[in-house]
Amino acid sequence: MIHKHAFEALDKSFKDVLCTGNNIGDKPLFGGKVVVFGGDFRQILPVLQGASNQDVVSSCLTSSYIWRECKVLKLTKNMRLLQGNDQSDVQETSDFARWLLDIGEGKVGGENDGESDVNIPADLLIDDSSDPLSDLIEFVYPSLLDNFGDRDFWSERAVLAPTNEVVDDINNRLLSLVPGEEHEYLSSDSVCQDEIVGDNFDRNLCSPDVLNSLHISGIPNHRLVLKVGVPVMLLRNIDQRNGLCNGTRLQIVSLGRHVIEVVIISGNNIGFRTFIPRLSLIPTDKRIAFRFQRRQFPISVCFAMTINKSQGQSLSRVGLYLKSPVFSHGQLYVALSRVKSKKGLKILILDEDGRTTNVTRNIVFKSIFSNL
């Protein structure tokens, strides 16, 4: 979800462009233009590092002066679930849709202050078996080797997990299973020049080895290993008109030295073939005390993806792997609500001892709903 400051900046720009006079208080909101916002406050709220629950809620549109002048209209049908089910499933679909809303609003798991343990129904769980993770992967990607060449097979399925670490493990596991020669692409990392000029910058703190070892959300890893045919996700907006946006899923067609040929497998332009170049990417993570740039292909393997990255996607098969529980508002709801049918969802939950369980954590900052 977008920070309220983005909407407030847009409001002020519209007022500057469309209104006369110097007193901003006299100018109508958005310069008098009607603006339609779309969103779901059950989903993940703005990501603010190190912020308290209250800071996060305060960063939302509902805490802005704009909200006082908004009229709220509510959508009542889950179109995603209506698409993926036939008439025989009406009751099951309606019960599942209601359960999803209850998860999103923190009504499952009894009275709580925003964090609760919820019991997941048995028919959604991967049963205890000798290798439950393999069972989850087999559910999402059945007969992987037989289907490897089929583009449609990759377009509507994913394993989801809360953290990048778990996602990387699953991606590496699946990459090693699929046929084909591995191509390794190493990034070139360097500290941005403006950090160094005229400063007592300690270069030893950020040697190439240190920079290469950084794993940062939204930035491809230093070492990117790919094979022809694997699904990858684009990590930057490259060409929105042709459907090449942050989050678009692609399949590798060929692996060159300087460019990678891909075909789009999700979004508006499925089937479009194009080339992805290396880009210089600068992380915005405030936990890193200096600015550096990584020159790398802006893609990551996406057999598995983080729950945050899955926002906006509609999938026919989802395997939710909760090796550790979710850690922020809306993540469980987003993960569970990506599927087009209940049949397309399986969940594997591990407890602290690594044993399968049916209980997991749900986090809902309930104060976000107070202004709606």
Ligand SMILES: Nc1ncnc2c1ncn2[C@@H]1O[C@H](COP(=O)(O)OP(=O)(O)OP(=O)(O)O)[C@@H](O)[C@H]1O
């Ligand atoms: N009016 C409609 N008729 C038929 N299908 C629809 C309609 N509206 C949405 N859908 C389908 O429902 C799915 C979800 O739509 P969309 O991604 O626009 O919703 P959303 O509110 O952005 O979802 P989310 O925020 O949960 O990602 C899509 O597969 C879309 O094709």
